Amino acid sequence: MIRAALRDLLSGPIAVQMRRFVVVGALTAGLQLALLWLFVDYVGLNYLVGAAIAIEITIICSYVLNNAWTFRARQNTGFSEYLTGLLKTNLVRGTAIPIQLGVLAVLVEWAGVPYLIANVPAILISGLYRFVLDAKWTWG
Numbered sequence: 001m002i003r004a005a006l007r008d009l010l011s012g013p014i015a016v017q018m019r020r021f022v023v024v025g026a027l028t029a030g031l032q033l034a035l036l037w038l039f040v041d042y043v044g045l046n047y048l049v050g051a052a053i054a055i056e057i058t059i060i061c062s063y064v065l066n067n068a069w070t071f072r073a074r075q076n077t078g079f080s081e082y083l084t085g086l087l088k089t090n091l092v093r094g095t096a097i098p099i100q101l102g103v104l105a106v107l108v109e110w111a112g113v114p115y116l117i118a119n120v121p122a123i124l125i126s127g128l129y130r131f132v133l134d135a136k137w138t139w140g
Contacts, residue, residue: 014135020070021131027065028058029123033116040115047108047115048101055097063089063138071139085138092133096126
C-alpha cells in the first residue's frame with residue numbers, strides 16, 4: 001500500500017492531487033509548528049494542548065487551500081456545500097488528532113525528543129491517512 005501510494009505520487013491518476021496535497025500539507029505543517037511554538041513557549045500552554053489548538057487551526061487552513069487548489073476539479077462551492085466539506089474534513093482530520101497527539105506524546109515523554117521535532121513525524125504519520133479519507137469522502 002505504501003509503495004503504491006509513493007508510486008502514485010510520481011505518476012498515476014491521483015499524482016497531481018497527491019503532490020498538491022503534499023505541498024498544502026507542508027505549508028500547513030510549517031504553520032502548525034509555528035503555532036505550537038507560540039502556544040507553548042509564549043502563551044505557556046502544555047505542548048499537547050498547544051498542539052491540539054494548532055492542529056484545529058491548520059485543519060481549517062488546509063481545507064481552504066485544498067478546496068481551492070488540490071481538489072479544485074471537485075471543489076465544494078456554494079455556502080452549504082462549502083460548510084459541509086469543512087465539517088467533513090474536520091471529522092476526517094479530527095479522527096487523526098489522537099494519532100498525531102499519541103505519536104507526539106510517545107516521542108516526547110518516552111523517547112525524550114523535543115516537542116517541535118517530535119511533531120514532525122507525528123504530522124507525517126497521520127498525513128497519508130488524512131489524504132485517503134479526504135480524497136474519498138470530503139471531496140469524493
